[in-house]
Amino acid sequence: MVRTEISLFLQNVPGELGKLSHLLSNAGVNIDALTIQDASSYVKELFQARGKSLKRIASAASYNSMRKDSAEHALIRLLVNNTDRAVDLLSRNEYVFDIQPVIAIELDNRPGELARITTQFGEEGININYVYGSVSSPDAKCLFVFCPEDIEKASAIFKD
Numbered sequence: 001m002v003r004t005e006i007s008l009f010l011q012n013v014p015g016e017l018g019k020l021s022h023l024l025s026n027a028g029v030n031i032d033a034l035t036i037q038d039a040s041s042y043v044k045e046l047f048q049a050r051g052k053s054l055k056r057i058a059s060a061a062s063y064n065s066m067r068k069d070s071a072e073h074a075l076i077r078l079l080v081n082n083t084d085r086a087v088d089l090l091s092r093n094e095y096v097f098d099i100q101p102v103i104a105i106e107l108d109n110r111p112g113e114l115a116r117i118t119t120q121f122g123e124e125g126i127n128i129n130y131v132y133g134s135v136s137s138p139d140a141k142c143l144f145v146f147c148p149e150d151i152e153k154a155s156a157i158f159k160d
Contacts, residue, residue: 003102009096011072020095032079035078035132101151102145109140131145
């Protein structure tokens with residue numbers, strides 16, 4: 001199922017995730033999935049990708065400066081139950097964020113399920129940029145979030 005992921009940068013200091021969580025919860029917005037990474041690793045990936053392309057997006061000095069500044073921030077990716085309300089809240093509270101479509105799939109919690117799904121991506125020639133997921137108990141379903149390079153092609157595979 002195609003869902004909208006919100007990506008935003010938060011300062012990498014104690015309490016920032018709590019502030020964001022309270023902002024959303026006070027408005028009745030539930031977080032369905034979340035992943036956090038040090039933003040410097042994200043910037044490092046951009047820097048490495050820059051070296052692989054023929055077109056430079058920014059100078060090496062710019063990327064080195066971004067990498068230094070990004071160590072003070074974390075990259076948060078999340079799915080919520082009410083994207084429109086969350087986006088409105090983030091805008092009104094001056095968060096810097098972006099949205100993009102992702103594939104969110106509930107899987108049975110048993111060996112081989114992730115292999116089955118990722119094999120389907122591979123058989124269709126769809127690269128997965130990143131994935132995150134979790135399960136709450138052995139009897140519950142797993143929720144996995146995939147960011148494929150070709151969202152239309154991926155959504156056609158998993159429309160059921």
